[in-house]
Amino acid sequence: MATGGDVVEQTPWTHHFLGLSRAHELSTGEGVGVALLTPEVDGGAPALADAVEGGQSTDCLGFGTSLAGVLAARRVEGSGLLGTAPEASVTVVPTGDPRTGLASPQEIAAGIGNAVDSGARVVLVGTGTWEASPALESAVAAAEEADTLVVAPATVPTSRGPMPGHPAQHASVLSVAAHDVEGVPVARGPLVLPSGDLASVDLTAPGDRVVGTGPGGGHVSTAGDGVAAAFVAGAAALLMAREPDLSSEQVRARLTSTAYTSPRGDADPLSGHGRVDPLAAMAIAPGGTPVGVAGEGFVPDPSPRGSVEALPTAAVVSVALLLIVLCVLGGAVIRLGRARGWRPAAPGEPVPMRSDEPVR
Known part of the structure; x- marks a missing residue:
């Protein structure tokens, strides 16, 4: 991918759709470490200079740089882009082929292991695989044991079309699918695993015409379940910064229980629990009670047909x-x-x- 030259001054639709302006009043992800598993990231891009550790000066595909921007891009003058968790710290864990973006189950397993060893609280799998393996299962189990939340794309693109992604099918991993600008799942139908079971989807997030950082500092448009997973990883970082004592399982439960539910309920094979809602996830005080805001009693507006009072x-x-x-x-x-x-x-x-x- 060529270096990004275009800069979008307007605030992207995803920022408004997720209510990030209000969410950032509660948390910006400060102090939370997120490990990003992707082949390359251009850590020299202005929006990522203070956000990314371990980034290289080039990114052939540009996808890793875009994911890092969706996750934690800093404010840059003249740019409307701001990351989901703009004060989280991102550690790049090189994983996969820089030319194709693909990775084997063994490479992803090693990447998750390195991420856990680095002390990351969230692991964003930016490159998935359609194959499961004992090594990958063990790596996910070790992350769960270390109280690290793994977020991964529900599907991965292949020459035969999208296929169920791994490690997203593991029960402790947040499996994320993309939705479009109207909140409708991008997938046309559910995918089926070799076992005959439907592929797992826990949440949906923006994954269509998403503005992200490009190599060189400009902006690019990206799409896919990997992009959607970056938004959910950022939402997890916001929640962890606001409530540091939450376990990874509690963070997972909070994000899924506060999502915008599909009309079909939690069993919807295309959207799972529904669209992620970072603000709703944080608008719960410790102990599970909604955060209250003092206000005045409700007074209805006058009726256009006149006032209705007792004596008249x-x-x-x-x-x-x-x-x-x-x-x-x-x-x-x-x-x-x-x-x-x-x-x-x-x-x-x-x-x-x-x-x-x-x-x-």
């Missing part, structure tokens, strides 16, 4: 009842008047009966 309403009801009574009495007077030919009743004259009144 009672007056209207009283007048209506009076009119009904007068109508009934008037009807009786008219009926009796017609029966007597409109002459006054003589003393002792009986009241005439209606033709439809039964004789007693």
Whole structure:
């Protein structure tokens, strides 16, 4: 990929969609270390200069640099891009082929091991594999034991189309799929594992027409489940910085339980628990209670049809009842008047009966 030359001044749609301006009022990810498994990252890009450790000066594909920007890009004058966790620290763990971005299960397993050894609280697998292996399973189990959260793309692109990604199929790994600008999953249908089970998806996040940092400092447009996983890894960093005592399992549970649920519920094979919501995940006080904000009592706006108050309403009801009574009495007077030919009743004259009144 050529070095990025275009710089987007506007704030990307993903920033508004995820409510990051308000989320950053609660946390910016400060002090949380995230390990990024990807072949290369241009750590010299202005937005990444103070964010990335271990980045090289080149990135042939540009994908790793973009993921680092989605995750933790710093504010740069003239740029509207800001990372999901703009004060988190990113350690690059070179993993996979710089020419293709692909990695073997053994390479990813080694990368996860190195990330755990570095003390990272979050591991973002930026390059997946469609093959499982005992080494990869062991590496994920070791990360879980070390209280490190692993986030990975739900699928990986291949020449035969997307396939279920690994290690995303492991129960302790947050498996993330992409959604578009309207929040709709990008995948057209669920994928099936060799065992016959549906591929795992825990959350969805933006993964279509996403603005990220490019090699050289410009901006590029990226897409895919790997990009979506970067947003979720950033959301995890925000939550960990706000509540440092949370375990990786508690962070995982918080992100999934506060997501925008699919109309099909948590069992939706395309979106899992739903769209990640960083602000909602942090708007829970320690102990599981919602954060309250002091405010005034609710006062409804005046109705365009006028005010409805107790006294005017009672007056209207009283007048209506009076009119009904007068109508009934008037009807009786008219009926009796017609029966007597409109002459006054003589003393002792009986009241005439209606033709439809039964004789007693």
